[in-house]
Amino acid sequence: MSESTANTRKTSSEIYAEALQVIPGGVSRNTVFHKPHPYYASHAKGAYVTDIDGVRRVDFANNMASLIHGHAYDPIVEAVIAQLQRGTAFTMATEIEVAYAQLLTRRVASVDKIRFVNSGTEAVMAMMKAARAYTGKAKIAKAEGAYHGTYDFAEISQTSNPSNWGDPHAPNSVPLAHGTPPGVLSDMLIFPFNDIETTLAILDAHADDIAAVLIDPVPHRVGLSPASNEYIEALYAWTQKNGALLLFDEVVTFRVGYGGTQERYTVKPDLTAFGKIIGGGFPVGAFGGRADVMEVLNPHQSKLLFPHSGTFSANPITLTAGYVAMEHYHQEAVSRLNELSCVAMKQVEEAIQLAQVPVSITGAGSMFRVHLRPSPPVTYREAYQKPEVVQVIAKMLDYLFNEEKMMMINTCSVMLSTVMNQTEIDYLSEALLKAFRTFKPEIEAVQSKEV
Amino acid sequence: MSESTANTRKTSSEIYAEALQVIPGGVSRNTVFHKPHPYYASHAKGAYVTDIDGVRRVDFANNMASLIHGHAYDPIVEAVIAQLQRGTAFTMATEIEVAYAQLLTRRVASVDKIRFVNSGTEAVMAMMKAARAYTGKAKIAKAEGAYHGTYDFAEISQTSNPSNWGDPHAPNSVPLAHGTPPGVLSDMLIFPFNDIETTLAILDAHADDIAAVLIDPVPHRVGLSPASNEYIEALYAWTQKNGALLLFDEVVTFRVGYGGTQERYTVKPDLTAFGKIIGGGFPVGAFGGRADVMEVLNPHQSKLLFPHSGTFSANPITLTAGYVAMEHYHQEAVSRLNELSCVAMKQVEEAIQLAQVPVSITGAGSMFRVHLRPSPPVTYREAYQKPEVVQVIAKMLDYLFNEEKMMMINTCSVMLSTVMNQTEIDYLSEALLKAFRTFKPEIEAVQSKEV
Numbered sequence: 001m002s003e004s005t006a007n008t009r010k011t012s013s014e015i016y017a018e019a020l021q022v023i024p025g026g027v028s029r030n031t032v033f034h035k036p037h038p039y040y041a042s043h044a045k046g047a048y049v050t051d052i053d054g055v056r057r058v059d060f061a062n063n064m065a066s067l068i069h070g071h072a073y074d075p076i077v078e079a080v081i082a083q084l085q086r087g088t089a090f091t092m093a094t095e096i097e098v099a100y101a102q103l104l105t106r107r108v109a110s111v112d113k114i115r116f117v118n119s120g121t122e123a124v125m126a127m128m129k130a131a132r133a134y135t136g137k138a139k140i141a142k143a144e145g146a147y148h149g150t151y152d153f154a155e156i157s158q159t160s161n162p163s164n165w166g167d168p169h170a171p172n173s174v175p176l177a178h179g180t181p182p183g184v185l186s187d188m189l190i191f192p193f194n195d196i197e198t199t200l201a202i203l204d205a206h207a208d209d210i211a212a213v214l215i216d217p218v219p220h221r222v223g224l225s226p227a228s229n230e231y232i233e234a235l236y237a238w239t240q241k242n243g244a245l246l247l248f249d250e251v252v253t254f255r256v257g258y259g260g261t262q263e264r265y266t267v268k269p270d271l272t273a274f275g276k277i278i279g280g281g282f283p284v285g286a287f288g289g290r291a292d293v294m295e296v297l298n299p300h301q302s303k304l305l306f307p308h309s310g311t312f313s314a315n316p317i318t319l320t321a322g323y324v325a326m327e328h329y330h331q332e333a334v335s336r337l338n339e340l341s342c343v344a345m346k347q348v349e350e351a352i353q354l355a356q357v358p359v360s361i362t363g364a365g366s367m368f369r370v371h372l373r374p375s376p377p378v379t380y381r382e383a384y385q386k387p388e389v390v391q392v393i394a395k396m397l398d399y400l401f402n403e404e405k406m407m408m409i410n411t412c413s414v415m416l417s418t419v420m421n422q423t424e425i426d427y428l429s430e431a432l433l434k435a436f437r438t439f440k441p442e443i444e445a446v447q448s449k450e451v
Numbered sequence: 452m453s454e455s456t457a458n459t460r461k462t463s464s465e466i467y468a469e470a471l472q473v474i475p476g477g478v479s480r481n482t483v484f485h486k487p488h489p490y491y492a493s494h495a496k497g498a499y500v501t502d503i504d505g506v507r508r509v510d511f512a513n514n515m516a517s518l519i520h521g522h523a524y525d526p527i528v529e530a531v532i533a534q535l536q537r538g539t540a541f542t543m544a545t546e547i548e549v550a551y552a553q554l555l556t557r558r559v560a561s562v563d564k565i566r567f568v569n570s571g572t573e574a575v576m577a578m579m580k581a582a583r584a585y586t587g588k589a590k591i592a593k594a595e596g597a598y599h600g601t602y603d604f605a606e607i608s609q610t611s612n613p614s615n616w617g618d619p620h621a622p623n624s625v626p627l628a629h630g631t632p633p634g635v636l637s638d639m640l641i642f643p644f645n646d647i648e649t650t651l652a653i654l655d656a657h658a659d660d661i662a663a664v665l666i667d668p669v670p671h672r673v674g675l676s677p678a679s680n681e682y683i684e685a686l687y688a689w690t691q692k693n694g695a696l697l698l699f700d701e702v703v704t705f706r707v708g709y710g711g712t713q714e715r716y717t718v719k720p721d722l723t724a725f726g727k728i729i730g731g732g733f734p735v736g737a738f739g740g741r742a743d744v745m746e747v748l749n750p751h752q753s754k755l756l757f758p759h760s761g762t763f764s765a766n767p768i769t770l771t772a773g774y775v776a777m778e779h780y781h782q783e784a785v786s787r788l789n790e791l792s793c794v795a796m797k798q799v800e801e802a803i804q805l806a807q808v809p810v811s812i813t814g815a816g817s818m819f820r821v822h823l824r825p826s827p828p829v830t831y832r833e834a835y836q837k838p839e840v841v842q843v844i845a846k847m848l849d850y851l852f853n854e855e856k857m858m859m860i861n862t863c864s865v866m867l868s869t870v871m872n873q874t875e876i877d878y879l880s881e882a883l884l885k886a887f888r889t890f891k892p893e894i895e896a897v898q899s900k901e902v
Contacts, residue, residue: 025749028765132630179583183634283763298476314479
C-alpha cells in the first residue's frame with residue numbers, strides 16, 4: 001500500500017484544510033460537518049473511537065445508529081475476511097443473499113418477500129416506487145419533519161420551519177433542495193405526526209390519488225417519540241379503505257424490537273424499508289413486505305411493473321456482515337440492550353432532576369433524544385428547535401465531545417450498542433449531568449424566550 | 452460463524468428454489484436473473500469465477516463492469532483487511548476520503564471538487580439534484596435508451612420500444628416503472644443520441660426550463676458507440692448559451708481513459724458522476740465537477756441550496772479499496788488494457804469474418820458489445836433488439852456460459868480487467884467463433900426478418 005493511504009500523522013485540522021480544496025465544504029456527509037473543522041477517525045473498537053489527534057471517546061452515535069455491535073466486532077471482521085478472499089461482488093447471485101432473506105423474513109412478520117439495495121435512501125426510494133407500481137397512483141403522504149433519506153420525494157418538508165410550514169391543519173409541501181421540481185412537491189402530502197384527526201382529513205382530501213402513507217414509527221427528527229397504536233391503526237384502516245399501502249421506514253427503528261418497531265403495533269405495514277444495522281457496518285438497504293405487492297418486482301412476470309437492479313445490491317460482503325450482525329442481535333440481545341437503555345434513560349432523567357433544568361427525554365428501544373424543553377415533544381413543530389436552541393445544543397455537544405470525551409448524534413441523541421455496559425451508561429449520565437449544570441443558565445435563557 | 456452461512460453444498464437450482472420463497476422472482480438484481488435459475492457464485496480469483504456447482508468460468512462481465520482488476524485482487528484484499536480491524540464506518544470523516552478526493556480531482560481535469568455516495572444510482576441522482584439546485588430549473592434532458600441508474604427521473608425512456616417511443620424527432624418520455632408520476636415524465640426531455648440537429652431542436656423547444664443535459668459518452672444500452680466530438684461540443688455550446696449544465700455519467704465509462712472518457716473530447720462537462728470501478732469491488736458512487744457548481748453542497752453556506760448526507764457515504768472500506776484500485780489503474784495500466792481490448796475486438800471481427808455472419812461490434816476503451824446486425828448501430832432505435840433477436844442472443848450467451856465456460860453481460864457485451872492476458876482474449880475469440888458458427892442459421896434468420 002502506498003504512503004498516501006497510510007496514517008500521515010497530520011492533525012484533523014490539517015487534513016480538513018486539504019479537504020476544503022477538493023470536497024465542497026470539506027465533507028461528503030453533512031452529519032460529520034463541524035466548525036471549525038470535523039474530526040477524522042483513526043481507529044475504533046467496541047464502544048470507543050480514537051481520532052487522528054489521538055483522543056479516545058465513548059461512541060454513543062455509532063455511525064448514525066448503524067453499528068449495533070459497536071466497532072470492529074470480531075465475529076463480523078472474521079466473517080468478512082473469509083468472504084473477501086472469495087470475492088466481493090459477482091455477476092451472479094450468492095447463497096448468503098438467500099440465507100439472509102430467510103433470516104429477515106422469519107424475523108419480521110409482515111415481510112413475506114424482501115429485496116436488497118445499497119442504502120436506506122435506495123430502500124425508501126424503491127419502496128415508494130413499488131407502492132406506485134402496485135397501485136398505479138402517484139401521491140405519497142408523509143409526516144412533517146420526518147427524515148427518509150435523500151430521494152427528493154422523500155425529502156419534502158424534512159426541514160420546514162415557521163417561515164414556510166404553513167397551516168398546522170394543512171402543512172405546506174416544503175422543498176429541501178433548491179430547484180426541486182414542482183411536480184415533486186405536489187405529489188407529496190404532508191401530515192402532522194401522531195395527530196389522527198388532522199392526518200385523516202388531509203388524506204381524505206386526496207383519497208383517490210394516494211398510493212401510500214409513509215411513516216417512520218419513531219421518527220428521530222420529528223422528536224423520537226413513538227407513534228401511538230391508535231395512530232398506526234387509523235393510518236392502516238385508511239389505506240385499506242382507500243386502496244393505498246402503509247409503508248414503514250424502519251431504517252433507524254428496526255433495532256427497537258427483534259422484528260422491528262412494528263412488533264409493537266396491532267396492525268402491520270404492507271411494505272417496510274430497512275438499512276443501518278442490517279448491514280453490519282457496510283452500505284446496505286432492503287425493502288420487503290406483502291408477497292403480492294413485492295410481485296411487482298418479479299422478473300418472471302410477462303409484464304414487469306417495476307424493473308429494478310443495482311450493481312452492488314446484495315453483495316456478499318455487506319450481506320455476510322449483516323447476517324452475522326443480526327444473528328448476534330438475537331431476541332435476548334435485543335431485550336438486554338433495551339433494558340440497558342431504560343436504565344440509561346432513567347439515569348439521564350435523574351440527572352435532569354439533579355441539575356433542575358427544563359429538559360425532557362424521548363425514545364424507544366435502544367435510542368433516545370434529549371430536548372431542551374420541559375415536556376417531551378410529540379409533533380415536529382413542538383420538537384422544532386429555534387436557532388438559539390440549536391446553538392445551545394451545539395455548545396453542549398462540543399463540551400461533551402471535547403471535555404467529557406463522548407460522541408452523540410448532533411440532535412442530542414444517543415444510539416446504544418450491544419458492547420456497552422453499565423460502565424458506559426454511568427459515564428453518559430454523569431457527563432450529561434455536568435453538561436446540564438454547566439449550561440443551565442443558557443438552557444433556562446432559551447426556555448424563557450420560548451414562552 | 453453459523454452453519455447457515457457456510458457453504459451448504461446445495462446446487463444453484465436448490466438454492467434458487469429457496470430464494471423464490473423469500474425474494475420476488477428469487478433475485479435482488481434482475482441482471483443476475485436467468486431461466487430456469489440463476490447461478491450462485493462460490494468463489495472467484497482474478498479472471499475466473501467458480502459457481503456453487505463447481506464450474507469455473509472466465510469472467511468477461513466483472514460484476515457489470517465494476518471490477519477493473521478482476522476478483523479478490525491481492526492489494527485490495529490486504530488494504531481492506533487492515534482497515535477492517537480499524538473499523539468500517541464512523542460518525543467522523545476519515546483521511547482516506549481526502550486522499551481519494553485528491554487522487555480523483557488530480558486525475559479528472561473537469562473535477563475541481565467531488566463528493567462520495569454509495570452507488571451509481573445515488574451519484575446520478577445527486578448530480579441531477581445539484582444541477583437543479585444550481586440553476587433553479589427543473590427539466591433535464593437525456594438520450595433515449597440510456598441507462599443512468601434507478602432514480603425515476605433518470606430512468607425515463609430507458610427501455611422505450613417501437614410501440615411507445617413515438618416520433619424519432621420528438622421521442623416520447625416513456626416511464627420505466629408503472630405508476631411513475633406524470634410530473635417525472637414531463638420534467639424529462641428525451642433526445643436521440645449523437646443526432647445534433649434533432650437534439651438541439653428538442654432542447655431549443657424548452658430552452659428556458661432546462662437545468663441540464665445528461666449524457667453517458669459511450670452508453671451501453673444505446674449501443675456502446677461513443678458520442679462524436681461534434682455532438683459533445685454542440686451539447687456543451689447549447690448548455691453554455693442557455694444557462695444549463697452539461698452532466699456526464701461516467702459510472703461505466705470512466706475506465707475508458709485515465710481521466711475518463713471525457714479526456715477524448717475538446718470540451719469538458721460541468722459535473723460528472725462516477726461509480727463501478729472506483730469502489731474497488733465495494734458499493735460506491737461519486738459526483739463532482741466545477742467548484743462553483745459543487746458549492747451548492749457546501750454546509751458552510753448560510754443558505755445551503757442542496758443539503759445532502761448519507762450514513763455509509765465515503766466509508767473508509769469502500770474508499771480504501773477504491774483508492775488502491777485506482778492507484779493500480781495508472782496511465783500505463785489503462786493503456787495496456789485498452790490495447791488488449793483493441794486486439795480482442797480485432798480477433799472478434801476476424802471471427803465474424805471467418806463465420807461469415809451478419810454481426811457487428813462497437814465499443815471504447817476496455818469494453819465492447821456484439822450486435823446481431825451487419826452494421827454497428829449509432830442510435831438506440833438502431834441498437835434496439837426485437838424479441839426474436841433477444842432470444843437468439845440469450846441462446847448464444849447460454850451456449851457460451853454452459854459449453855464454453857465464459858460469462859458476458861446479457862447485452863452480449865464484454866468488460867475486460869487488468870488481470871487478463873492474451874490467453875483470455877484467445878479464449879474469448881475462439882468461443883465467439885464457435886458461437887457464431889453454431890448459431891449462424893438463427894442469426895441469419897432474424898436478420899432477414901429485420902429487412
